[in-house]
Amino acid sequence: MAEARKSMIKIKPKKYKTGDIVKVDFIVIHPMDTGLVKDKKTGKIKPAHYIDNITFSFDGKPFTTMKVWETVSTNPYFSVNFKVPGKGKITVDYTDNTGEKNSKSKKLKPKD
Amino acid sequence: MKRRNFIKSMMAVSAVAVTPVALMAKEEAKAKKKGPNDMTVEAAIKAITGGTDVKKSDIIKLTVPEIAENGAVVPVKVQVDHPMEESNYVKAIHVLNTKNGNARCVDVMLTPANGKGYFATRIKLSSTQEVVALVELSNGTFIKATKSVKVTIGGCG
Numbered sequence: 001m002a003e004a005r006k007s008m009i010k011i012k013p014k015k016y017k018t019g020d021i022v023k024v025d026f027i028v029i030h031p032m033d034t035g036l037v038k039d040k041k042t043g044k045i046k047p048a049h050y051i052d053n054i055t056f057s058f059d060g061k062p063f064t065t066m067k068v069w070e071t072v073s074t075n076p077y078f079s080v081n082f083k084v085p086g087k088g089k090i091t092v093d094y095t096d097n098t099g100e101k102n103s104k105s106k107k108l109k110p111k112d
Numbered sequence: 113m114k115r116r117n118f119i120k121s122m123m124a125v126s127a128v129a130v131t132p133v134a135l136m137a138k139e140e141a142k143a144k145k146k147g148p149n150d151m152t153v154e155a156a157i158k159a160i161t162g163g164t165d166v167k168k169s170d171i172i173k174l175t176v177p178e179i180a181e182n183g184a185v186v187p188v189k190v191q192v193d194h195p196m197e198e199s200n201y202v203k204a205i206h207v208l209n210t211k212n213g214n215a216r217c218v219d220v221m222l223t224p225a226n227g228k229g230y231f232a233t234r235i236k237l238s239s240t241q242e243v244v245a246l247v248e249l250s251n252g253t254f255i256k257a258t259k260s261v262k263v264t265i266g267g268c269g
Contacts, residue, residue, distance in 0.1 A: 021227040034236075036213070063225040069149065071209065071217040073185045073234040073267075080220070083227030 005029055009092060009106040018086050018110045024056065025079045026092050026104075034070040051076060051096045058108075059088040084110050149214050153244065156215040160206055160246060161254050169255035174245045176259050183237045184267030188217075190245045192229030196222075202229035204248040211241035236267040 007028040016022050028051070035048030050070040055062050064080050082090070091105040151159075157166065175189035192202050201224045207217040217235045229247070237243075240263050246256045 023230075034213075058225070061225075063223050065221045067219040067221075069214050069216045069218070071212055071214055071236055073236050077232075077234050078218075079230075079232035080222070081226050081228040081230040083225060085225070 005102050007092070007094075007102065007104045009090060009104055011090075011106065011108070016084055016110055017112055018084055020110070021081050021083050023079055024082045024090060025077065026054070026056070027075065027077045028094065028102075028104075029075050030096070032070060032072060032074045032076060049096065049098060051094050054078065054092065054094045056080065056082075057091050057093070058082070058085070060091075084108060086110065149216075151215050153208060153210045153215040156208055157244075157246065160219075160248075164252070164254055166246065166254045166256050169247075169257065172245055172247055172255060172257035174243065174257045174259050176243050176261050179262045179264070180237065181264045182267060183239070183263040183265055185234050186237050186243075186261060186263075186267075187232070187234050188243060188245075189232040190230070190247075192247055194229050194249065196224050196227055196229065198224055199250070201250045202226075202247060203250045205229065205231045206246040206248070207231075207233065207235065208244040208246060209235070209237060209241055210244065212236070212238050237261060237263050238266045239263055 005028055010025040012023040012025065030051055031049055032051065033046045033049040037046050038044065039046050048070055051068050054066040054068060056064040063082065066078065087110065088108050089105050090108055091103055093103040095101050171193045173191040176186065180186045188207055190205050190207065194202050196202065202222050204222065205220045208215050209217060218233055220231050222229065240261065242258050242260045244256055244258045246254060248254055
């Protein structure tokens with residue numbers, strides 16, 4: 001469980017100024033098992049394994065929280081808007097139903 | 113000709129014999145399958161709104177494909193034309209479906225810092241059904257928009 005998951009934060013568009021509204025895309029490599037699918041090799045049902053909480057924060061202040069169920073696709077993608085208040089760091093913390101915790105962050109550098 | 117007729121009749125017989133059994137087996141399998149948090153749409157909407165009325169609204173722009181060839185990956189985009197000020201903003205966007213085992217997909221809690229009521233993700237759909245976007249505004253009112261999606265191959269196992 002200690003293994004870090006591959007995840008990515010993308011800011012769109014690439015060039016932005018303070019006060020602009022940008023798109024913050026977050027993608028993570030995760031199986032998102034529903035608990036209904038059989039494993040083709042063993043024939044046993046795979047236990048449910050999905051992300052259940054995501055928090056987007058800017059410099060430690062959360063601005064968007066999400067509650068997620070297993071109905072979301074494999075390797076989920078979430079996109080929200082964010083108004084750039086200045087220089088800082090966007091951090092995304094996520095936990096899944098097995099108690100796995102991870103986070104990913106990216107610096108915001110507005111060009112004025 | 114004899115052989116052709118024989119094969120035809122055999123196919124007809126086998127089709128009649130096989131289909132009911134296969135169908136029954138499928139239905140049984142469906143009934144047995146239960147997710148960890150199964151919920152119907154009505155229950156989900158009630159759990160979110162607490163019994164308040166939900167009105168259909170034009171300010172929600174829900175973008176989903178009309179026909180989804182792969183039910184495992186259905187892109188959903190919700191845009192709400194509503195100001196995002198300190199006292200008047202979009203508080204939450206809930207993405208729901210009508211026929212999956214679990215009707216709830218994502219609950220997104222927004223704040224005025226977001227700047228716009230926008231959310232996009234990808235969800236799984238088991239069969240042809242409707243996607244519901246339920247939006248909560250900061251004054252406590254609920255609005256929704258629905259759109260149906262045709263699913264060719266289900267994506268829930």
